[in-house]
Amino acid sequence: MPADNDLQQPAFNDAALARIDRVIQSEITAGRIPGATLLVERGGKVGLDKAYGSLRPDGTVAMTTDAIFRIYSMTKPIVSVAIMMLAEQGRLLISEPVSHYLPELANLQVAQETVAADGSRTMQLVPCEREMTIQDLLRHTAGLTYGIFGAPTLVKSAYTASGIESRHVTNAKLIACLATLPLAFQPGTTWEYSRATDLLGALLERISGQTLDVYLEEQIFQPLQMHDTGFWVPPEQHHRIAEPFAIDPVTSQPVRLIDVRSRPDFLSGGGGLVSTARDYLRFARMMRNGGELEGVRLLSRKTVEFMTSDHLVGMDQASSAAMYLPGPGYGFGLGFAVRTATGAAYTPGSVGDFHWSGLAGTYFWIDPKEDLIAIWLMQAPEQRDRYRQLVRNLVHASLA
Template sequence: MIEPLPSAKPEEVGLSEAALNRLSAALNDRVASGHIPGAVALVARHGKVAYHQSFGRLDPASDAPMGTDAIFRIYSMTKAIVSVATMMLWEEGRLLLSDPISKFIPAFANTRVGVVSGDSYTLTAATSPITIQDLLRHTSGLTYEFRGTGPIHKAYGEARVARLKQTNADQVDELAGLPLLHQPGTVWEYSRSTDVLGRLIEVISSQTLGNFLSDRILVPLGMSDSGFSVPTADQSRIAEPFAKDPDDGIDVALLDIRRPAMFESGGGGMVATAMDYARFLGMLLGNGRLGATRLLGRKTVELMTSDHLGSITGAVDLLPPGHGFGLGFAVRTAAGMAPFPGSIGNYYWGGAAGTTFWVDPVERLYAALMIQAPVQREHYRLLFRDMVYAAVTD
């Protein structure tokens, strides 16, 4: 029997109800102005959910109100779940963080690095192999095709590495044949590294990624609405975006999650409700345990949420000042510097369609915001963070 997460009134856990009401007013105002179709926000402190509210419409094409049980495409918030799955295999001794990925996926044994010159590149040997640690912390040398316009990014696009009609094995074979953007271990570059980890999990476990995640994480934690697609019976709860972004008028097209996924992207293919993801965050804040269910040991969570970059830099648009990156999460390393509040040791990430989360071990707090508004995501990530921290009183 899966027990629901405990709840509390805001003041019982050191949060201001008046300040959280200001958050509600801000989100309601943005819905009323046509900036976002709807949202679900959740804040928990000291292990108790103190705020769980829905706003606006589930689908801008209908009048159905957003419910707190709405199902969202979480895109790159998938990465945190797949990173936890990888570390569960690490705890079982089935891999080392220093292992080269080619030990498990031989196609990566001969990976080359592209040396860009103008609109072309030449190939050179990698000076060190891509390790599993590199994949977890995004220092593999892989990239995303949308992260630039150079010849290597174009090669990714021409190879159609993001196509949905492929298996995880197909994609990884394609990626292994493409040039790396950087030498492994030298630059932080947001990338398809976690897709490779998804395939690694399949190779080690002899299960599909979806089945492994379901058996080992989703079912044990009670994340009943999470996965790589939405069953027919639950599709009336899918949150949808505007057809066109209200600011720049561009078309908005998100993943089709109404049919079973052939490609189970470890880097961005999952769906979840706010409460489902809260159960995952509660496990992390609980040092690997939620209630009677333990997925990871305390020291494993500590390792994952420590900075693994040190002097390694890169992609300043994604890693704000005063932040590094751990094994699956951005990690705050300085109390100041970044233009938003938090504590040293915070860890977080978000998804391309607008979802975001963070965990603050110092304040014993975690929060998740679910929206489906890709162009607006940066604004709401900051707004939500600012207004939740403004509610902390004790």
């Protein structure tokens, strides 16, 4: 239910909903993206559940509302929920050092890089001032990074050289690689998008004794009836996979997405899942409802409040990194960007709304004040920033 319990009816402006259709169709007609799905719900009423354009870039098959998309980092909120379920069960404390469960990661060192006048880089290693905690992993302040995003550094080069960026790494190999690599920042100081949630997936495997696919299926997907969500698509459902253009029509860059037609070597807790809009709506409804859906409770109301609060409070330098992806007006909770101000951001919203997105262009947000859920799925990574803003503007304009 909405926080203020006074939403006006109807929940949507019909003329503005029709405009959403026109704008998205014009984007497809212009050849920017092959197709997409958009699902918008407010106050328990679905205002939009639409498929646009084509499932495949050749235009031979129409997009469907049950199309299966690679959701990449929209995997992260699901894995974060799984970790907090363990915390509620008393099986871990998020204040604990990661090395308590993964002793291979004890005694890590931090890289301090120096750039000379000629542009050459040198690096020296210093001890961690404190160990990374599970909370650090959940909020991306563990000191880890990705080797494939952002400006090049010696640490990022070391990531790439280690093989950690390969799709053929496993969660066991992920731990082994990270044990040999320096951290990019002192734990607890800087928000840096990173392998942190992949490491949470490996942690789930270590604690549960199950592979991540089995664990998430039993603990989250089956209870929430998310039947089309997993790490790969079974052969009989391959015809539902949404595909991108081979070359992005705006940037002229090649588009290469993960192969989801068979079980991968790497069950990536940070970016490996596929899903549909209707499946992800069930996860989002559970979060909007304070941890419960249709009589199934995964988390307590207080834990959901905790996860969707800003966990960067008091960390003055946390958002100073060049690639602070939550952006202005947002802090970061435990798996979600969390809005801290009505202004400052690029798009409308409410204090307390929370969201995340995926590399290939998928995006969702939940606005408890407006009792709003929106899920946008496409496969166009080069266009992801534009459409996150465009779709959010259009949806907020439709609220009555």
